[in-house]
Amino acid sequence: MTKRRLPALSPSETEILRLVWLLDKATVQNVCDKLPAGRKISYATVQTLLRRLEKKGYLKHHIRGKAHVFSAAVKREAVIKRSVGDFLDRLFGGDPVPLMQYLAEHGKIDADDIERLKRLTDKK
Amino acid sequence: MTKRRLPALSPSETEILRLVWLLDKATVQNVCDKLPAGRKISYATVQTLLRRLEKKGYLKHHIRGKAHVFSAAVKREAVIKRSVGDFLDRLFGGDPVPLMQYLAEHGKIDADDIERLKRLTDKK
DNA sequence: CAGTATATCGTACATTTGTACAAGCTGTCA
DNA sequence: TGACAGCTTGTACAAATGTACGATATACTG
Secondary structure (H helix, E strand, O other): OOOOOOOOOOHHHHHHHHHHHHHOEEOHHHHHHHOOOOOOOOHHHHHHHHHHHHHHOOEEEEEEOOEEEEEEOOOHHHHHHHHHHHHHHHHHOOOHHHHHHHHHHOOOOOHHHHHHHHHHHHHO | OOOOOOOOOOHHHHHHHHHHHHHOEEOHHHHHHHOOOOOOOOHHHHHHHHHHHHHHOOEEEEEEOOEEEEEEOOOHHHHHHHHHHHHHHHHHOOOOHHHHHHHHHOOOOOHHHHHHHHHHHHHO
C-alpha cells in the first residue's frame, strides 16, 4: 500500500480543495462560482491553486471540451485525517479534548449539534 | 477596545507558541528543551520563530540575566479562537459538526464525552 | 580581570505561498 | 470557415516561511 506523504496543504489550497470536494467534479469556473461572496480572488489565482493541488497529488483532472475538470485524487477522509491531526498537534499537542471543549464553550456547537452528533455516534 | 487583527500564525510559529503557553514564561533554551524528541530544529531557528512571534504581537519578553524570557502578549483563548475558526472555515466551511464527527469516529472522543459535552452546553 | 559558556542580533537564503497578467490554443456559432 | 468567447500555459514576483550561520555582547568563574 502506497501511503505516501503528500506535500503539505497551504491554507488557500485547503480552501480550494474543500470546494472541489463539495462539487465532486469541478472546472476552474465552477470553483470560482462556489467561492463565498466576500472572497475576492481572481480566476487566474484559483487556477494556479488547482494546478498546484494537482501537482501536489491531491487532485487529478480529465478534459471536457477545452476545460479541465478536477476531482479528488486521494480520499477526502485521508486528507481530513491528516489535516486535523496536524492542527491538533500544533495547537493542542495532539490532545483533542481541549479542542472539543473549546467548540462547546464558545457556542461553535450548540445543543442541536450535540444531538445530531449523539445520534451519529450512537448509530455506529 | 483594541481588538486588532494580528498577522496570521504560520504552522511552525503555532507549534512554538504552544510551548510558550505551556511553560508560561520561557527562554529560547526552555522552548528547545520542551520540543518533542523527534523534532529536529536548531536553537537558532527556535530563536527566530520566537522573535517573529514577538514582532507579530503574540509574545513579549523581559530580560533575565542575559536571556530573554518570553511570555504571551495576548490571551491564549483569543488566539485559539481565531485559529480554530480559520481552520474550521478552510476545511469544513465553518461547520464544526464534521470536525466533532471526525474526532468521534476516530476514537478520540466517545459517547460519554458527548454526554458531558451536552451537559456543558445545556447549562449555558 | 580574563576566559568561557551562553545569548542575542543581524543577516541570509532557498522555498513556498498568494496573487495574477499575457500569450496562445480550441470549441462553437453565425 | 473564421472570429470570438473561454481555457490553459508559461511566467512573474513580492511576501511569508523554515532554517540557520557568524559576529558580537555579557554574565559568571577561577
